Amino acid sequence: MQKQKRENGPHNRAGDRMHKRANGPNREPRSVTKRFKEQPGRENTTTGTVEEVLDIEARTLLAKLKLRLGETSSAAGPGAGAGYVERNGKLDEQQGTRTVVNGDTDTHSHSHLRDRAPASHAEPQPQPQTTDLELDLEIQELSSTGDGLAYAPDKNADRDLIHVVPFAVPGDKVTVKTYPQKQPHHRAWTRVDLVKVVTPSPKRAGTTPQCPYFGTCSGCQLQMLPYKDQLAHKKTIVEKAFRHFSNLDPSLVPPVDDTIGSPLEYGYRTKITPHYDGCSRSRPWKEGDAPPPFGFGRKMNQNEGKVLDIEQCPIATEILNAGLKIEREKVARTFWKKRTGTTVLLRESTTREVLPSSTPLEVQREDESGKEAVNSNGTTATITATPDHEQEQDLSSLPLEYPGTPTSTSSSTSSTTTQITYTYGPHHFRDTKTYTSDHHAVTTEHIGPFTFKTAANSFFQNNNSILPTFLAYIRDNILPTPTSTSSSSPSSTDRLPIKYLLDAYCGSGLFSVALASRFSSVLGIDIDEASIRCARDNATINAAVHKYLCGDHSGDGSGKGSKHLRGAGAGGGKDGIGGTATSKESTNLGFIAADAQHIFDDVPFPAAQTVCIIDPPRKGASRDFLRQLCAYGPRRVVYVSCNVHTQARDVGMLVAGVGREDGHSGSQKRWRYEIEKLGGFDFFPQTGHVEGVCFLNRVED
Numbered sequence: 001m002q003k004q005k006r007e008n009g010p011h012n013r014a015g016d017r018m019h020k021r022a023n024g025p026n027r028e029p030r031s032v033t034k035r036f037k038e039q040p041g042r043e044n045t046t047t048g049t050v051e052e053v054l055d056i057e058a059r060t061l062l063a064k065l066k067l068r069l070g071e072t073s074s075a076a077g078p079g080a081g082a083g084y085v086e087r088n089g090k091l092d093e094q095q096g097t098r099t100v101v102n103g104d105t106d107t108h109s110h111s112h113l114r115d116r117a118p119a120s121h122a123e124p125q126p127q128p129q130t131t132d133l134e135l136d137l138e139i140q141e142l143s144s145t146g147d148g149l150a151y152a153p154d155k156n157a158d159r160d161l162i163h164v165v166p167f168a169v170p171g172d173k174v175t176v177k178t179y180p181q182k183q184p185h186h187r188a189w190t191r192v193d194l195v196k197v198v199t200p201s202p203k204r205a206g207t208t209p210q211c212p213y214f215g216t217c218s219g220c221q222l223q224m225l226p227y228k229d230q231l232a233h234k235k236t237i238v239e240k241a242f243r244h245f246s247n248l249d250p251s252l253v254p255p256v257d258d259t260i261g262s263p264l265e266y267g268y269r270t271k272i273t274p275h276y277d278g279c280s281r282s283r284p285w286k287e288g289d290a291p292p293p294f295g296f297g298r299k300m301n302q303n304e305g306k307v308l309d310i311e312q313c314p315i316a317t318e319i320l321n322a323g324l325k326i327e328r329e330k331v332a333r334t335f336w337k338k339r340t341g342t343t344v345l346l347r348e349s350t351t352r353e354v355l356p357s358s359t360p361l362e363v364q365r366e367d368e369s370g371k372e373a374v375n376s377n378g379t380t381a382t383i384t385a386t387p388d389h390e391q392e393q394d395l396s397s398l399p400l401e402y403p404g405t406p407t408s409t410s411s412s413t414s415s416t417t418t419q420i421t422y423t424y425g426p427h428h429f430r431d432t433k434t435y436t437s438d439h440h441a442v443t444t445e446h447i448g449p450f451t452f453k454t455a456a457n458s459f460f461q462n463n464n465s466i467l468p469t470f471l472a473y474i475r476d477n478i479l480p481t482p483t484s485t486s487s488s489s490p491s492s493t494d495r496l497p498i499k500y501l502l503d504a505y506c507g508s509g510l511f512s513v514a515l516a517s518r519f520s521s522v523l524g525i526d527i528d529e530a531s532i533r534c535a536r537d538n539a540t541i542n543a544a545v546h547k548y549l550c551g552d553h554s555g556d557g558s559g560k561g562s563k564h565l566r567g568a569g570a571g572g573g574k575d576g577i578g579g580t581a582t583s584k585e586s587t588n589l590g591f592i593a594a595d596a597q598h599i600f601d602d603v604p605f606p607a608a609q610t611v612c613i614i615d616p617p618r619k620g621a622s623r624d625f626l627r628q629l630c631a632y633g634p635r636r637v638v639y640v641s642c643n644v645h646t647q648a649r650d651v652g653m654l655v656a657g658v659g660r661e662d663g664h665s666g667s668q669k670r671w672r673y674e675i676e677k678l679g680g681f682d683f684f685p686q687t688g689h690v691e692g693v694c695f696l697n698r699v700e701d
């Protein structure tokens with residue numbers, strides 16, 4: 001974290017340089033308003049769908065290839081290696097390439113495209129799709145959707161087409177198969193199934209996918225890539241999202257920070273939702289029938305929508321995999337009673353106990369209780385330390401950091417329940433993990449000293465291992481530094497200390513609760529009532545932690561909290577900003593169950609002293625929400641998102657000061673925003689997803 005801060009912030013030197021370059025040292029800033037007014041009808045309507053992302057990336061790649069081929073038209077260009085072959089194994093008259101039905105190509109001609117530059121992609125004409133062909137392609141790029149992109153001419157038309165190849169990376173030479181699909185004919189891309197990797201790319205070297213279903217299951221896209229390359233790829237996803245979907249001049253977007261990785265690359269998912277199909281109308285199931293496949297969607301597009309039977313999911317936590325076995329057995333017993341498809345929820349829940357530090361943790365060989373434990377050295381043992389009940393409750397002194405590998409593990413499983421207990425030596429606490437499949441249950445997660453209750457079927461972040469790093473990062477950057485006062489129109493009110501936090505789309509209060517000790521007052525809003533009930537509970541449950549973080553250590557008298565206080569900047573504040581936190585109970589947190597835009601109906605905080613966190617669902621924030629945000633103008637905005645494409649759209653609107661065109665009274669101020677810092681977190685290793693985090697400061701419009 002510290003390293004990240006030094007390299008990228010908080011002063012965001014690169015961002016400052018960028019603004020200076022764009023605006024010149026003494027010139028007025030380039031007018032964002034004007035730029036947007038000059039482009040009437042360019043309201044950004046992206047919805048961040050996979051189709052939109054593939055559209056723009058396919059067109060961009062075609063344009064790039066055209067340029068490259070134009071330069072080296074007779075050399076072995078990127079199209080070299082691409083060739084059409086027919087499914088029945090006959091020689092393709094155009095290419096002299098032969099392929100047998102099972103995909104084992106025995107000869108490959110690589111000559112076809114060498115002398116051919118791609119046709120113009122500017123106005124692709126509607127063309128019939130050619131299906132059921134096998135092609136040999138070379139992957140050019142990895143798309144933001146986690147698919148390989150390869151190029152080949154459209155057999156039936158004088159144009160070129162990008163082929164979207166799952167489970168392939170740049171440099172792979174692959175055999176793919178086309179298949180019938182519903183798609184607009186003007187598309188610059190088409191999906192194909194991967195038949196086989198003929199020559200693997202060097203990018204795969206040293207990495208073996210850990211899942212036997214990888215290549216068939218739709219859950220993961222990147223298991224074939226080393227983790228550091230996954231992180232590098234995710235940085236490009238953020239870069240491309242802001243290039244293609246923000247409508248912003250590139251000079252207004254700072255260089256994207258490196259993606260921050262997850263401590264756990266596998267075994268991190270704390271929620272999974274396997275599915276099984278219902279019976280057909282004509283043939284209802286009866287007792288004794290074989291159970292249907294139970295698992296996740298198949299990726300291979302020929303089979304899109306079909307369920308792949310999954311026994312283990314290596315990206316899910318150990319307890320969820322134990323639960324999956326139990327749920328699979330339940331499904332096998334009861335599926336025949338169901339008439340419709342069913343999705344089963346499996347969500348992890350943790351009970352944390354602090355072990356008395358005075359009592360050394362004892363481990364013994366397995367005893368009669370049968371609770372088997374495996375020590376880090378692989379021996380079997382049973383944990384016998386008895387927690388002192390008073391200390392057991394005192395979680396507030398635990399540091400906000402990922403506890404790492406447990407020193408011992410024990411588990412017990414019956415046909416109906418399962419639990420795993422992990423003991424962490426350095427901090428002397430233990431976590432007992434269970435899972436629930438009850439949508440109405442309340443589950444518990446611990447992040448350092450914080451405890452969060454969540455309605456099992458409501459939102460909570462799915463990768464607990466990255467949350468300590470993530471929360472520390474948000475905490476360390478939540479307040480602007482003196483130099484992050486915007487480069488243009490600095491307002492005198494922007495030098496007032498920030499005291500208030502608005503948490504829009506707050507869920508069960510992750511940010512509100514974890515950051516409350518930095519603010520005088522916090523107000524969260526979420527449309528899900530169950531989440532808001534949990535947020536209120538979480539405020540109370542964590543009151544002792546806030547007391548501790550705010551410097552009231554009367555409970556232990558040890559002063560141990562100084563570590564947190566230094567990290568959180570609470571009490572003294574950072575660079576004269578903030579510093580308002582005093583010892584307080586949970587009373588500085590309030591929550592509203594309503595649509596996010598209602599937070600602006602009657603905001604109780606002065607905008608100049610308020611930071612607003614936005615963390616909407618994948619579709620992003622509504623235009624109405626963003627318009628009201630610009631009218632209110634909180635001093636700083638932190639935008640967190642699991643869909644960087646809608647995030648880029650929304651940030652673009654904030655930078656443009658959305659809503660100015662709607663008209664407002666002359667005396668009413670309006671605000672737009674400047675991006676200070678932008679980067680990604682890898683909440684979902686092995687998949688194509690990245691969590692975007694963007695910090696913005698207001699500028700008077």
Ligand SMILES: C[S@@+](CC[C@H](N)C(=O)[O-])C[C@H]1O[C@@H](n2cnc3c(N)ncnc32)[C@H](O)[C@@H]1O
Nearest residue numbers: 459505506507510526527528595596615616617
């Ligand atoms: C990505 S989650 C973020 C939750 C929380 N910030 C966290 O990190 O745990 C998005 C949240 O937005 C909520 N939500 C969806 N649409 C909403 C709306 N129109 N107004 C308010 N909340 C909404 C969902 O209930 C969900 O809790």
